[in-house]
Structures are given as structure tokens and as C-alpha cells.
Amino acid sequence: MTDQSSNQMWGGRFAAGPDAIMEAINASIGYDQRMAAQDIAGSRAHAAMLAATGVITDNDAEAIREGLLTVLSEIETGTFQFSTALEDIHMNVEARLKEIIGEPAGRLHTGRSRNDQVATDFKLWVRDQLDAAEAGMLALIKALLAQADAGADWVMPGFTHLQVAQPVTWGHHMMAYVEMFGRDLSRVRDARARMNESPLGAAALAGTSFPIDRDMTAEALGFDRPAANSLDAVSDRDFALEFLSTASICAMHLSRFAEELVIWSTAQFRFVTLSDRFSTGSSIMPQKKNPDAAELIRAKVGRIFGANTALMMVMKGLPLAYSKDMQEDKEQVFDAADNWMLALAAMEGMVKDMTANKDSLAAAAGSGFSTATDLADWMVRVLKVPFRDAHHVTGTLVAMAESRGCDLPDLSLEDMQGVHAGITDDIFTVLTVENSVGSRMSYGGTAPAQVRQQVARWTEILGA
Ligand code: ARG
Numbered sequence: 001m002t003d004q005s006s007n008q009m010w011g012g013r014f015a016a017g018p019d020a021i022m023e024a025i026n027a028s029i030g031y032d033q034r035m036a037a038q039d040i041a042g043s044r045a046h047a048a049m050l051a052a053t054g055v056i057t058d059n060d061a062e063a064i065r066e067g068l069l070t071v072l073s074e075i076e077t078g079t080f081q082f083s084t085a086l087e088d089i090h091m092n093v094e095a096r097l098k099e100i101i102g103e104p105a106g107r108l109h110t111g112r113s114r115n116d117q118v119a120t121d122f123k124l125w126v127r128d129q130l131d132a133a134e135a136g137m138l139a140l141i142k143a144l145l146a147q148a149d150a151g152a153d154w155v156m157p158g159f160t161h162l163q164v165a166q167p168v169t170w171g172h173h174m175m176a177y178v179e180m181f182g183r184d185l186s187r188v189r190d191a192r193a194r195m196n197e198s199p200l201g202a203a204a205l206a207g208t209s210f211p212i213d214r215d216m217t218a219e220a221l222g223f224d225r226p227a228a229n230s231l232d233a234v235s236d237r238d239f240a241l242e243f244l245s246t247a248s249i250c251a252m253h254l255s256r257f258a259e260e261l262v263i264w265s266t267a268q269f270r271f272v273t274l275s276d277r278f279s280t281g282s283s284i285m286p287q288k289k290n291p292d293a294a295e296l297i298r299a300k301v302g303r304i305f306g307a308n309t310a311l312m313m314v315m316k317g318l319p320l321a322y323s324k325d326m327q328e329d330k331e332q333v334f335d336a337a338d339n340w341m342l343a344l345a346a347m348e349g350m351v352k353d354m355t356a357n358k359d360s361l362a363a364a365a366g367s368g369f370s371t372a373t374d375l376a377d378w379m380v381r382v383l384k385v386p387f388r389d390a391h392h393v394t395g396t397l398v399a400m401a402e403s404r405g406c407d408l409p410d411l412s413l414e415d416m417q418g419v420h421a422g423i424t425d426d427i428f429t430v431l432t433v434e435n436s437v438g439s440r441m442s443y444g445g446t447a448p449a450q451v452r453q454q455v456a457r458w459t460e461i462l463g464a
Contacts, residue, residue, distance in 0.1 A: 009091045017085075028327050029082050032089045034334060036075045038124035039089050040068050042117060042200060045220035047108055055111060055210050060104035067101035068093070088327075089121070090114050111210035112203055115234040115322040119199035122330065124221060126243050129337045130192045133247070136344035137185045138462065141178055143351040145462075148174035149455050153448035155433045156271065156361035157370055164368030167433040170356050171451035177257055178458055184250040191246050195239035198223035202233035205321035235321040237311065240333050244308035247340045251301035254343050258298035261350065265291050270360040275353030278346070293346045300343045307332035365433045369398045369408055374439070378430045383422045393420045 006014040018026065044065055051061030071093055074080040086092045091114075098105035151170030158168035198218035201208065207230040214226035227233035264271035274291055282288035314328045372394050379390035396419050401408050409431040416423040429435055441447045444454075 007085070007087075007091075008095065009086070023084055026087060026324075027084045028088045028330065029084055029086065029092055031331050031334060032118075032121075032327075033075070033082055033092070035089055035121040035125050035330075036093065037072065038121040038128075039093055039117070040072045041124065041221065042120045042217075043093065043108060044068055045217045046112055046200060048220065049213050049216045050107070050110060050210075052216060053211050053213050055212070056104075056107045060107050063101045063104040064097065064108050067097045067105065070100055071096050088114070088118075090117050111208040111212045112200065113205075113234075115204050116199045116202040116230075118327075119202070119234055119236065120221070122333075123195060123199065123239055126239055126333065126337075127192060127195065127222075129333075129341075130188050130195075130243065132337075132341055133250070133344065134185060134188050134192075136341055136348070137181050137188065137250070140344055140348040140351065141181050141185070141458070141462065143348050144174045144178045144181070145455055145458055147171075147351060147354075147356070148178065148451060151356055151358070152451040152455065153437075154356060154358050154361055155365040155437055157364050157368065158446070164364075164370050166373055166446075167365045167370045167436045168446040169437050169448055169451055170358075170361060171448065171455065172446040175451060175454050175458075177253070178454075180253040180256075181250070182458070182461075184246065184253060187246040187249065191239070191242040193224075195242065196222075196224045197227040197233075198225070199227050199233035199236070201226060202230035205231055205234050231321045235318070235323075235326070237315055237326060237329050240329050241308070241311055241315070243333060244304070244311060244336055247336050248301065248305040248308045251304040251340060251343060254347055255298045255301040257347065258294040261294040261354070262291050262298065265289075265294075269364070270357055271364070273355045273357060274350060275355075277353055278350045293350055297343045297347055300339050304336045304340055307336040362433070366407060366409075369401065371408060371431045371433060371436045372398055374430050374436045375408065375427060378427060379420070379423070382426070383420075385420075385422070 006017045011017075047056070047061045047064040047068075050056040051058050056064075071080070074096070080092075080096065082092055083095070086095050094105060094108060097108065148171040151174070154170035155167050156170050156173065157164045158166050158173075198214065198221060200217045200221070201212050201214035218224070218226045227236070261272060261274065263269055265274050274289070274294070276289075278291075278293045279289045280292045282290065311329055311332050314325050318325055375397070376387065376390040376394040379385040379393065380387050383390075385393070397408060397411060397416060400415060400419070401411055404410075409428060413423070413425060413427075416427065437446050438448065441450060444450065
């Protein structure tokens with residue numbers, strides 16, 4: 001006699017139901033209910049195919065189809081009773097279908113297994129998230145392009161080692177992030193194209209003896225083709241790992257930008273003013289305006305990269321084909337996806353709203369002897385001095401200015417000629433920040449004309 005409490009889906013060979021702790025460690029319904037829509041779409045495609053291939057009758061398929069729609073609407077309206085005893089979304093849906101339509105529900109699982117079912121559901125879910133990430137990135141790139149376009153010729157300091165290096169333009173700096181998020185976008189598109197093969201019909205691991213049509217279910221679910229090896233199809237989680245690694249790299253980019261915004265919005269820098277909508281106040285210090293959104297974006301890479309590492313460790317060393325370890329994939333991906341989308345949206349909002357403080361940027365652009373390289377380059381170009389010697393002369397002039405507490409252009413011509421007799425009055429034009437950035441016309445350089453060219457190129461790529 002089978003114990004009443006044994007599982008109604010697989011309890012046939014069981015005399016007793018599971019221990020409460022077994023149920024707690026085994027159940028995934030607490031989180032995999034997020035894949036309800038994908039589970040039902042997969043089941044509908046499967047049922048339609050079973051009818052088309054004559055494995056089940058049209059009447060049964062119709063009953064299943066209608067019943068699944070009822071289940072979906074119960075889930076969407078929140079009336080569905082999820083049961084931990086039924087483990088996961090797959091068995092919860094099927095059990096409810098049985099309550100609604102009776103016997104035909106028992107034919108739905110013909111020629112499939114929860115192993116290909118879960119791989120299919122999860123792929124569909126991840127695919128939707130890749131699409132959402134693509135949309136989020138496009139919106140962020142457009143916001144950056146608008147900033148770059150407006151400030152293609154606003155000068156600011158460029159840094160290496162976070163020390164002033166050479167003047168650059170605001171537009172150039174914004175476009176650096178466009179390049180980064182552009183690569184993220186192409187990684188998302190690559191990942192989507194590679195993952196778009198249907199596991200459905202791989203069944204438990206070996207395929208099935210039923211005359212199923214895997215092309216038909218693949219097409220119905222928007223896959224490009226069925227996955228070609230059933231063992232691989234049920235045990236592959238590369239798509240989830242690619243999602244997480246792509247998300248990690250993008251989150252790292254978001255984090256770098258967030259860090260710059262945190263620095264730039266300080267009273268010491270004043271390069272940008274973040275909008276009230278993306279800042280918070282302090283409960284004790286009335287003057288404070290904190291860049292919390294930027295700080296949280298900066299932190300998100302931690303949990304997203306953590307999810308990537310966690311799933312990599314889960315998958316490492318698993319023998320073919322399915323193992324229950326793989327159920328640990330979902331919470332990591334769900335959490336990473338939620339936080340990635342949120343970080344993208346928050347960054348887009350901040351970029352759209354923020355004001356670059358043109359005057360502060362310009363004032364800082366000339367500080368820190370930022371045009372010293374221009375002076376050296378001029379000596380090479382005009383006086384034909386070897387670069388190493390020009391570097392030395394310029395260094396001496398910088399030391400002189402530093403000891404007097406002034407900038408390079410504040411030195412007199414006599415001061416300069418005292419260090420190198422060939423220097424002429426022309427040097428003062430060369431030492432301006434505007435001249436410096438305008439002269440950097442090499443492809444990809446900071447000159448406003450180059451920046452505008454890049455804005456135009458990206459605008460065309462995006463069809464914006
Ligand atoms: N809840 C399971 C998961 O997420 C579904 C697949 C279960 N398969 C099995 N053979 N027990 O992985």
C-alpha cells in the first residue's frame with residue numbers, strides 16, 4: 001500500500017512520504033514559480049506537438065490547452081495555491097491541471113521529463129532577461145550619447161592613476177562608457193544566439209521512443225533549432241553561466257562609472273551635480289546630498305559576480321546528465337537578473353538627470369600641469385628636439401612652476417628661455433587646454449571633432 005502522503009507525481013514505488021527536512025531541502029517551488037509562464041508555454045507547445053504527431057488525441061490536447069490557460073490565469077491573478085509537497089513549478093502546474101481537466105492531464109508528460117522541461121523553462125526565462133538587458137543597455141547608451149553630444153567640446157582633466165594626466169573632453173569620457181556598454185551589448189546578443197536551441201524532447205536524458213517532432217516544439221517556443229544531443233541538452237547550464245558572466249562584466253563597467261560619479265559629485269571635485277531624484281539626504285547632516293544610487297550600483301557587481309562564481313562551482317565536476325545540484329542555478333540567476341536590470345535602469349536615470357558642471361570641469365582641466373605633454377610635443381615638432389630631451393626640459397619647467405605655486409602658462413617667456421633658449425611666444429597658445437584637446441585629432445582621440453564623429457557612428461549603429 002502506498003502511503004497517502006507519498007508524492008502523487010512519482011510516489012508509485014514509495015511506501016512513505018518525505019521527512020519534513022527532505023521536503024525543505026528538495027522543494028524549489030518557493031522560487032521556481034517565477035517560471036510559471038515559461039512552464040505553461042512549454043507544456044502547451046509539447047501538447048500541441050503530441051497531438052500533431054498522433055501521440056495523444058486532439059481532444060486531449062484541446063483539454064490540456066484550455067486547462068493550462070486556466071492554470072496560468074490562476075497564477076497571474078494570485079489565486080493559485082502553490083504546494084511545497086509538489087516540489088516545483090512543473091509538478092504544481094500538472095497537479096492543478098489534473099484537478100481541472102482530469103485524466104487527459106496525465107498524458108501531458110508523455111515523451112518528456114522534468115529534466116528537459118526545467119532546462120526549457122529556464123532557457124526561456126533567461127532569454128527574456130537577455131532581451132530585457134539589451135533594452136536596458138540601449139537606453140543607457142542613448143543617455144550617454146546625449147551627454148556626449150551636448151559636451152563634445154567641454155574640457156576636463158583626463159586622469160591616469162587618478163592623477164591629472166592630459167586634458168580631455170566630457171564627450172570623450174562619456175563615449176568611453178558607450179564603448180564598454182557597446183561590448184556588453186554584443187556579448188548579450190552573442191549569448192542569446194548561442195543559447196537559442198531547444199532542450200525540449202531530450203526527455204530524461206536519452207531521448208524518447210515516441211515519434212515526437214522536436215523541430216515543431218522548438219519553433220513554437222522561438223528557438224532556432226532543437227539541441228542536438230539529449231544528454232547535453234538536459235545537463236547544459238552554459239546559457240545561465242554566460243548570462244551571469246555577461247552580467248558580471250557589465251556590472252563591473254557600471255561599477256567603474258558609479259565610482260567616478262561618486263568622486264565627481266564630491267565638494268572637492270564638483271564635476272557633476274546628481275539630480276535630487278537619484279540622491280538621498282542624511283538624517284543628521286542637513287547639508288548632505290548622497291550619491292546612494294551610484295554607491296549601490298557600485299556594489300551590485302559583488303552579488304552578480306558572486307552568483308556567477310556560485311553557479312560555476314555548482315556545475316563544476318557534475319557527471320552527465322542531470323543532477324539535482326542543478327536546481328541551485330535559479331536563485332543565483334534570478335537575483336543577479338533582478339539586480340542587473342535595476343542597476344542598468346538606475347544608471348540610465350542618473351545619466352539622464354545629471355548636470356555636468358562645465359565651469360568646474362574647465363577650471364580643473366588646466367590644473368596639475370595638464371598641458372605639459374603639449375609643451376614637450378611642441379618642442380619636438382617645431383624645434384626638432386628629441387622627445388626625451390623635450391621631456392626633460394618640460395619637467396624642469398614643471399618643477400619651476402610648482403616651486404612658485406603657479407601653472408605652466410603663468411611662467412614668463414624669459415623663465416622658459418632660461419631652460420631652453422629655442423622656446424618662443426607660440427608656446428602660450430600650445431599651453432591652452434582648448435588647443436591641447438583640439439590637437440588630439442588621431443582616430444579615437446579626444447578632439448571634439450573626433451568625439452562628434454564617434455557620436456554620429458554610434459547614433460547610426462543604434463538607429464537612434
Ligand atoms: N526542480 C527541478 C530543478 O529545478 C526540476 C527537475 C527535477 N528533475 C528530477 N529528475 N528530479 O532542477
